[in-house]
Amino acid sequence: MRSGSFKSGIFKNNPCVYRGFILVLTFLFYTAYHLSRKPISIVKSELHRNCSTAIRPADLNITNNATWCDWQPFDQDNYQTLFGVLDNSFLVAYAIGMFFSGIFGERVSLRYYLSFGMVMSGVFTCLFGLGFYLNIHTLWYYASIQILNGLMQTTGWPAVVACVGNWFGKGKRGFIMGVWNSHTSVGNILGSLIAGVFVSSSWGMSFIVPGLIIASTGVLCFFFLIESQSQEPHGHHPIRVNTQLDTHNASSGDRTSNSGIYTESQEVEEDHSKAISFLGALRIPGVVEFSLCLLFAKLVSYTFLYWLPLYISNIAHFDAKQAGDMSTLFDVGGILGGILAGLASDYTGGRATTCWVMLILAAPMLFLYNYIGQSSLGTTIGMLLLCGGLVNGPYALITTAVSADLGTHECLRGNSRALSTVTAIIDGTGSIGAALGPLFAGLISHSGWNNVFYMLISADVLACLLLSRLVYKEIRGWCGHIPRARG
Numbered sequence: 500m501r502s503g504s505f506k507s508g509i510f511k512n513n514p515c516v517y518r519g520f521i522l523v524l525t526f527l528f529y530t531a532y533h534l535s536r537k538p539i540s541i542v543k544s545e546l547h548r549n550c551s552t553a554i555r556p557a558d559l560n561i562t563n564n565a566t567w568c569d570w571q572p573f574d575q576d577n578y579q580t581l582f583g584v585l586d587n588s589f590l591v592a593y594a595i596g597m598f599f600s601g602i603f604g605e606r607v608s609l610r611y612y613l614s615f616g617m618v619m620s621g622v623f624t625c626l627f628g629l630g631f632y633l634n635i636h637t638l639w640y641y642a643s644i645q646i647l648n649g650l651m652q653t654t655g656w657p658a659v660v661a662c663v664g665n666w667f668g669k670g671k672r673g674f675i676m677g678v679w680n681s682h683t684s685v686g687n688i689l690g691s692l693i694a695g696v697f698v699s700s701s702w703g704m705s706f707i708v709p710g711l712i713i714a715s716t717g718v719l720c721f722f723f724l725i726e727s728q729s730q731e732p733h734g735h736h737p738i739r740v741n742t743q744l745d746t747h748n749a750s751s752g753d754r755t756s757n758s759g760i761y762t763e764s765q766e767v768e769e770d771h772s773k774a775i776s777f778l779g780a781l782r783i784p785g786v787v788e789f790s791l792c793l794l795f796a797k798l799v800s801y802t803f804l805y806w807l808p809l810y811i812s813n814i815a816h817f818d819a820k821q822a823g824d825m826s827t828l829f830d831v832g833g834i835l836g837g838i839l840a841g842l843a844s845d846y847t848g849g850r851a852t853t854c855w856v857m858l859i860l861a862a863p864m865l866f867l868y869n870y871i872g873q874s875s876l877g878t879t880i881g882m883l884l885l886c887g888g889l890v891n892g893p894y895a896l897i898t899t900a901v902s903a904d905l906g907t908h909e910c911l912r913g914n915s916r917a918l919s920t921v922t923a924i925i926d927g928t929g930s931i932g933a934a935l936g937p938l939f940a941g942l943i944s945h946s947g948w949n950n951v952f953y954m955l956i957s958a959d960v961l962a963c964l965l966l967s968r969l970v971y972k973e974i975r976g977w978c979g980h981i982p983r984a985r986g
Contacts (some may be wrong), residue, residue: 518666521725525659526679528720530611531713532655532688537690538705539585539645539804540826544812544819545698546570547578568662570702571636581638583941588642592649597930600653600775602932603924609658609919614721616654621714623648624706628958632705656898656926661918662726664903673850676899684830684891687804690766691830695823715934737943780920785904788969789851789897793929795962796858796894798936799865799955803890803935810948815873828880832887837895839888849977850901851969854893856879858966862959869952893962898926932958 550568566574573581604612635641667675693712694705707981780786807829812822836857844853868882902925906918937956942952 535688594930597927604919617717624710628706798932833891836888836892
């Protein structure tokens, strides 16, 4: 039986139910992506830990008391550099692959593309965990798995943003995608908790269980994903909604084809439009600025993603599980920050200004967290929530609502086949920062954690500067000097 017939029976031609279903389904998909990325940050503090505090088995005959409990080759003094190699094997592959992923995403079935990517990501995540049971102690094995997994993970973001962008107009896109984008933090939280269950006893399962989850989600995608409104499975007419529909702007003008807003009698022609080129996507106003801003914003976010548990373990002297559980508060704050950023940008119409304000506030909060964040449990919780919201709010807004807005920019004249490419360019550029952040953290942490935080604060300030032109343009629009418009 075809999946379209099955889904047709469930939804009974209700467009609102379709949208809700796609929102939930893509939420689950990207939750699984991030869930499978998180274990490495939790397992780090188990691969190299303070062996003097561990209980040594009576039958263990090893003369080196300082590193007997560590996992080779991470038992040497250069373990932080080796962790950086693992992080960057994944992140560099992810950054490079992302620029190509968007191009593929515009030209192949998103359902097949996502399904393949999730299943293969699950395979490589499991293979990393199998290193524990196969007693593999070679760095190249783990680094190679990270490279392959990074390439497979690039299938996720452009595809899910394109799916959601195809189903939702711009009017309340910031709020909807702000709530939806909490999948990133939910995935990080679940990944931390699942990995934490096994990390102290059998860290291999910290990877195998998330790997099985994302592979299973890939099977779910294959049978149930509906890529766009023009592919609704009831076999009649496509839903007659333009992805560029802006409910805020519609109130100030007639619903005519000249205004870019389709009437009831007009059908979406996206299947016949030509996919945009890479250079063509770069020429869309705002793509370059937001891409470079995301580079620095994602540098900060991913440094926390990969190094926060180890930082908490070193500074607050928590064990691996406690540090992992505590680090989830940063992601809880990220959920709230993403929703707040979406609401604020919808209300004001200022995507760039919303990002700028949150980034400029994040800089002093990072400074305070480093100096007073571990003074008490209450302070730690409060600062992690606050920093998580301010750091991840702009990151969430740029990678969701901003990307979708630019991918359906008015200069495209109704061509909706730019969503995946634009999203890939923005997130791919951001992923360069995501690769550099953990690398720099691994190199700088030898001289003290203070210097790591100075690097993160500098990155926040640079992200603000890169948005200055767009912020100025939005402020002039509010003052009536130029017409206000999203995208």
